[in-house]
Amino acid sequence: MACKLCGMTSENVAVKQKLAFIGTGIMGGPMAGHLVVGCHDVRVHNRTKARADALVAKGAQWAGTPAEASRGRDVVFLCVSDTPDVEQVLFGTDGVAAGAAPNTIVVDHSTISPASTREFARRLAAQGVTLLDAPVSGGDVGARNATLSIAVGGPTTAFEKVLPLLGLLGKTITHVGESGSGQLTKCVNQILVAVNNMAVCEALNFAVRSGLDPVKTLAVVGGGAAGSWQLTNLGPRMLAGDYKPGFTIDLQQKDLRLVAEMARDSKTPLLATALVQQLFTMAQSHGLGAQSTHALYEAVKGLSAVPSR
Ligand code: NAP
Numbered sequence: 001m002a003c004k005l006c007g008m009t010s011e012n013v014a015v016k017q018k019l020a021f022i023g024t025g026i027m028g029g030p031m032a033g034h035l036v037v038g039c040h041d042v043r044v045h046n047r048t049k050a051r052a053d054a055l056v057a058k059g060a061q062w063a064g065t066p067a068e069a070s071r072g073r074d075v076v077f078l079c080v081s082d083t084p085d086v087e088q089v090l091f092g093t094d095g096v097a098a099g100a101a102p103n104t105i106v107v108d109h110s111t112i113s114p115a116s117t118r119e120f121a122r123r124l125a126a127q128g129v130t131l132l133d134a135p136v137s138g139g140d141v142g143a144r145n146a147t148l149s150i151a152v153g154g155p156t157t158a159f160e161k162v163l164p165l166l167g168l169l170g171k172t173i174t175h176v177g178e179s180g181s182g183q184l185t186k187c188v189n190q191i192l193v194a195v196n197n198m199a200v201c202e203a204l205n206f207a208v209r210s211g212l213d214p215v216k217t218l219a220v221v222g223g224g225a226a227g228s229w230q231l232t233n234l235g236p237r238m239l240a241g242d243y244k245p246g247f248t249i250d251l252q253q254k255d256l257r258l259v260a261e262m263a264r265d266s267k268t269p270l271l272a273t274a275l276v277q278q279l280f281t282m283a284q285s286h287g288l289g290a291q292s293t294h295a296l297y298e299a300v301k302g303l304s305a306v307p308s309r
Contacts, residue, residue, distance in 0.1 A: 014107070017165070018041050018043075018074045019040050019043070020043050020070050022070075023080035023110070025081075026140050026143070027199045029142045030147070031109065032044055032055050033272045036055060036297045038052075038074075042055075043073065044060040044063065045069040045092075057062050065099075066089050066090075066096035066098075067099030068094070070098070070104065070106075072101065072102060074105070075104070075161075077095075077106075079109040082112065082275040085117075086120065090123075095226075097123070103130075106132070108120075109282060110135065112189070113253055114133075114180035117131070117153070120180040126193070130155055130158040131179065132154035132158055133179060133181070135151060137149045139246060142170070146168060148172075149174075151176045152182050153179050153184075172254055183258070190258075195273060195276055197248065198275070198276045200234060201294070201297045201299075203221070230294075247293050249289050249296070250289040251291060256273065259273060260273075260277070263299050276296075279296060280296060283295055
């Protein structure tokens, strides 16, 4: 009989895998949820247990530590904040490395340093565990709707093994190269996202200050060559002053720091990105760090002597 949720039948139940998901925050929570609904055997761990309660109610099993979550699992997913957090979850006391058996594949969906990713991959490989870096793009909406874009770095064989699972989380899943390439691709994504965010803020502020109806302006320019995901999704929220995250300015700054580090290594000037990074710092200094990235609009509005609203 086919499962009502995922369509899996008793004949193909052999494809059911033993999984773990560590880090069930804004992104990891819904992503882990798709794996549970996909009828896999999913263990979850989160530093703050309460943020995993909804997943346990859906059928996931709670694990008290990353090591316990990883023990006997085929694939261990992570989605935590920054590079030191991934290091802690992987190699800290009771970390993934203490629980995972050889042949386990670890899929890291966090956005972290490409260079550290390569080092983590080498350390895990020494015990027969494969690390794939698989940062995601598409925001909390993409996580909830399973429409994320996922750039994967690491061995092709491991990528092919986890591809059906990644298909439960996203729509555009691409193996982009060796270890660290996924994170580098995410850096490219963040340059585009940050600079485009700035363009939307500046254009809307100009429209409002010039006396145009901003809603009509958004509709017109969004339908033409200036259209973008940021304009369509974040523009109306800027106008409404709705800055609930989503993706926070603090996390965006973390990503721009990673971009700046990689650009320094490759001696690549990033003029517009550096400017946006400074404006985000301004927004942080106004207490907006925990708000969604489009609260940058407030910093841009504040550059004019008489704010537009
Ligand atoms: P979030 O809601 O703040 O979740 C962060 C998760 O990491 C939480 O589960 C948190 O545990 C855990 N964590 C942080 N430090 C830890 C540590 N030292 N040890 C163990 N667990 C730790 O953030 P998020 O928005 O889901 O972001 C997660 C990752 O996805 C980040 O790398 C972010 O850049 C990336 N990302 C986010 C978005 C987005 O739109 N939000 C989009 C694309 C990519 P607690 O619950 O205990 O705090």
